[in-house]
Amino acid sequence: MCYGAVSSLRGYVLDDRAAVERLVPAWWALLKRAASPQPTQTPLWLMTWWDVMGGDGGRQLKVAVAEDAAGEVVGILPLLRRRIVLKGVIPVQTLELLGSGEDQADEIFSEYIGAVVARDQERAVAARFAEMLQAGDFGHWDDLTMPAMSADDPWVALFADELRARGMKTDVVPDLECRYILLPATWDEYVAGLDGDSRYFVRRTLRDFEAWAKAEGGATLKRVNNDAEMTQGWEILLSGHAERWEGGGAFRSEKFKRFHQTVTRGLLAGTGGILICCGWKWAASRLRRSTTSSTKGTCTSIRAVARSTCRRRSGPASPCTCMRSGGRSSSATRATTFSASRVSTSASSRRPTAATW
Numbered sequence: 001m002c003y004g005a006v007s008s009l010r011g012y013v014l015d016d017r018a019a020v021e022r023l024v025p026a027w028w029a030l031l032k033r034a035a036s037p038q039p040t041q042t043p044l045w046l047m048t049w050w051d052v053m054g055g056d057g058g059r060q061l062k063v064a065v066a067e068d069a070a071g072e073v074v075g076i077l078p079l080l081r082r083r084i085v086l087k088g089v090i091p092v093q094t095l096e097l098l099g100s101g102e103d104q105a106d107e108i109f110s111e112y113i114g115a116v117v118a119r120d121q122e123r124a125v126a127a128r129f130a131e132m133l134q135a136g137d138f139g140h141w142d143d144l145t146m147p148a149m150s151a152d153d154p155w156v157a158l159f160a161d162e163l164r165a166r167g168m169k170t171d172v173v174p175d176l177e178c179r180y181i182l183l184p185a186t187w188d189e190y191v192a193g194l195d196g197d198s199r200y201f202v203r204r205t206l207r208d209f210e211a212w213a214k215a216e217g218g219a220t221l222k223r224v225n226n227d228a229e230m231t232q233g234w235e236i237l238l239s240g241h242a243e244r245w246e247g248g249g250a251f252r253s254e255k256f257k258r259f260h261q262t263v264t265r266g267l268l269a270g271t272g273g274i275l276i277c278c279g280w281k282w283a284a285s286r287l288r289r290s291t292t293s294s295t296k297g298t299c300t301s302i303r304a305v306a307r308s309t310c311r312r313r314s315g316p317a318s319p320c321t322c323m324r325s326g327g328r329s330s331s332a333t334r335a336t337t338f339s340a341s342r343v344s345t346s347a348s349s350r351r352p353t354a355a356t357w
Contacts, residue, residue: 005162007066007128009074009121013137014063020047023065026073027116033074035119036153038112044266046078046098049110052259053102057082062095062138066121066128074118075125081139095133095144106255111178111299114149114156122155130162144302147175151298160302175301182295230268234261 014020024043031037039045050061059082066075078098085091099110117125132138149156156172163170184190191199213219224230241251251257 005123005127005165007124007131009066009068009124009128011064011066011128011132011137013132014065015061017047017050017061020061020063023063023073023076027076030073030076030116030118033118034116035122036150037116038150040099040110040113041116044263044271045110046113048259048262048266049099049102049108050080052255052262053106053108054080056103057084060139063098064129064132064138066125068121074121075115075129076117077115077129079138081141092143093139093141095138095141097146097148100147101145102255106253108256108259111148111176112150112297114146114153115159117155123158126155126158126162130159130166133163133168134166147301148178148299149175149301151300153300156300156302163302170302172300172302174298176299178297178299180295180297224268227265227268230265234264 014023020043024047027043031042034041053059054061059080062079062081064075064077064079065073068074079095080098080101081093081095083091083093097113099108099113102108115125115129133141133144151174160170160172181190184193191202194202210219222229222233224233238251238257241249
C-alpha cells in the first residue's frame with residue numbers, strides 16, 4: 001500500500017481557454033508570491049504559446065489549480081493532454097507542460113517552466129496535484145512529461161516524492177543546461193565585470209559596428225512606443241535576420257514568428273513587463289557564448305511510471321530537469337521507453353535556432 005501526504009487544499013482542472021483567461025489575474029498575483037517566478041511561467045508567455053501551438057496534434061488544455069480555505073490560488077500547474085501513437089501502433093495519452101513539446105521547426109525553447117506555487121505552500125500543493133493525478137481529474141493518461149523546470153525549485157523534489165508515494169515510479173533527471181546572466185544596473189558595470197577576453201570581444205564588436213554604421217550614414221537607437229513603431233521594428237528585425245541567415249533561421253517558422261510578435265505586443269501594451277528583463281538577458285548571453293560571467297543554470301525533468309517492473313533509460317546528463325510520470329495503464333513499460341526518448345528529443349536536443357534579439 002502506498003501513502004502520500006493529505007492536502008487540505010481544494011483542487012480543480014480548467015480545460016477551456018475562456019476559463020483559463022478568467023484565472024489570469026490570480027495567476028499574476030500568484031507569481032508575486034512565488035519563491036522564484038520566471039518570465040516563461042507567466043500567462044502572457046504560456047497562453048500565447050497555447051494560442052499558437054495548442055491547435056496541433058489534438059492537444060487539450062489541462063491547467064490544474066490549487067486554492068486554500070479562503071479561496072486564494074496558491075498553486076497552478078499548466079498542463080496539456082494529447083494522444084501520441086508510438087511506432088505507428090502504440091497509443092499513449094500524455095500529459096505535458098505548456099510551453100514544451102512543439103515541433104522542432106517551431107520550437108520556442110522555453111526554459112524554467114513548470115508549476116507556479118506560493119512560497120511555503122510547496123508541500124501542500126505537491127500533495128494536492130499528485131492526488132488529482134491519481135484520482136483521474138485530468139482524464140485518462142499514461143505518461144506525464146515535465147521538462148525544463150528549475151532544479152533549484154524545491155517543489156520539484158516534493159512533487160516527485162508525492163508521485164512515488166502513490167505508486168508511480170518517478171525519476172528526476174538532468175535535462176538542460178540553462179545559462180543566464182545577472183545584469184547589473186548599467187552597461188558599463190556589465191562590461192567591467194567580464195573577463196579580459198570577453199571584455200575585449202565586446203568592445204571590439206561595438207567599435208566594428210560603429211565604424212560600419214558610420215559608413216552607412218549612422219545608427220540610431222530607437223525605443224518602440226506604439227503599434228506602428230512595433231510593426232516597423234519587426235520589419236527591420238525580420239529583414240536583417242533573413243539577410244544574416246540567407247533566408248533561413250528560426251523566423252522561417254510562421255508559428256515561431258507569431259509567438260514572438262504576440263508576446264512583444266503584449267509587452268508594449270504593459271502586460272507582464274517582467275519579460276523585458278528576459279529579453280536583455282538573452283541578448284547579452286548570445287553576444288558571445290563563452291562569456292565567463294554567465295551562470296550555469298540547472299533545469300530538471302521528472303519522469304515517473306506506475307509499475308515497478310518498468311525499466312528506465314538514463315536521460316542526458318546536463319543541468320536542466322525534466323519530470324516524467326507514467327499513469328496506470330497496461331502500456332506503462334512502453335510509456336517509460338517513450339519518456340526517455342521524448343526527453344531526448346524535446347529537451348537535450350532542443351537547440352535554439354538562430355534568433356537575433
